[in-house]
Amino acid sequence: MRKKIVAGNWKMNLQLDEAKQLLQEIKALGKNVSDVNLIINPPALYISLFKELLENSVIALGAQNCSEHESGAYTGEIAAQMIKSCGANYVIVGHSERRSYYHETNAIIAEKINRALAANLSPIFCCGELLSEREENNHFKVVEQQLKEGLFHLNEKDIKNVVIAYEPVWAIGTGVTATAEQAQEMHAFIRKVLKDFYTEATAQNCSILYGGSCNASNAKELFSNPDIDGGLIGGASLKAADFLTIAQSF
Numbered sequence: 001m002r003k004k005i006v007a008g009n010w011k012m013n014l015q016l017d018e019a020k021q022l023l024q025e026i027k028a029l030g031k032n033v034s035d036v037n038l039i040i041n042p043p044a045l046y047i048s049l050f051k052e053l054l055e056n057s058v059i060a061l062g063a064q065n066c067s068e069h070e071s072g073a074y075t076g077e078i079a080a081q082m083i084k085s086c087g088a089n090y091v092i093v094g095h096s097e098r099r100s101y102y103h104e105t106n107a108i109i110a111e112k113i114n115r116a117l118a119a120n121l122s123p124i125f126c127c128g129e130l131l132s133e134r135e136e137n138n139h140f141k142v143v144e145q146q147l148k149e150g151l152f153h154l155n156e157k158d159i160k161n162v163v164i165a166y167e168p169v170w171a172i173g174t175g176v177t178a179t180a181e182q183a184q185e186m187h188a189f190i191r192k193v194l195k196d197f198y199t200e201a202t203a204q205n206c207s208i209l210y211g212g213s214c215n216a217s218n219a220k221e222l223f224s225n226p227d228i229d230g231g232l233i234g235g236a237s238l239k240a241a242d243f244l245t246i247a248q249s250f
């Protein structure tokens with residue numbers, strides 16, 4: 001059975017006091033959640049402190065990005081090894097906001113994936129099409145290309161440590177969710193591409209999350225689909241009760 005995962009992507013929100021409070025609320029409510037891996041991806045500055053605050057909790061930590069370089073003169077950047085050394089086990093790579101605002105190409109994303117794995121972090125690899133690409137019926141092609149150029153350089157052993165998040169760009173932060181049918185169709189497609197490139201077992205074991213305006217009201221319908229293994233949650237992860245309702249929506 002593959003892992004069910006609900007990951008919160010806090011993006012560039014919350015000052016330290018607010019962040020600590022939200023963490024404590026999630027930690028308290030999270031005690032009621034079983035069989036689901038909960039991951040919080042706060043701003044990287046908070047990871048080290050959060051690691052201490054989460055002592056004795058099953059909630060895992062991740063960063064929202066890492067550098068494509070190992071170390072050195074890259075002012076302002078954060079290395080995968082640093083993220084690991086502060087207590088995180090995951091890192092989001094290739095989020096559409098990084099692709100569009102910070103010009104991350106599939107080639108840069110492939111390097112970030114390598115750095116993450118070398119640091120023993122599990123990458124949460126994001127893929128997804130623009131609205132125009134879906135309207136032109138190119139969404140499958142675009143996602144397949146993102147997978148092939150950003151991820152499929154990995155061998156069979158390394159790909160097992162990757163979580164995939166399908167996040168249609170038109171659904172992120174817009175309040176417009178992909179329908180459960182649209183999401184399931186793409187998740188099944190991603191699993192088929194995984195199977196064709198790797199093996200049936202690899203495809204079956206890979207957790208594929210949906211992201212894009214997933215919330216406490218629509219999570220159940222989305223997660224009831226056979227190829228949707230959880231969610232990468234932005235806005236709704238900033239409210240403890242909503243985040244935990246989503247985690248109990250399987």
Ligand code: PGA
Pocket residue numbers: 009167171172173174175211212213214232233234235236
């Ligand atoms: P959203 O963001 O849930 O606010 O749409 C999801 C994401 O960007 O990961």
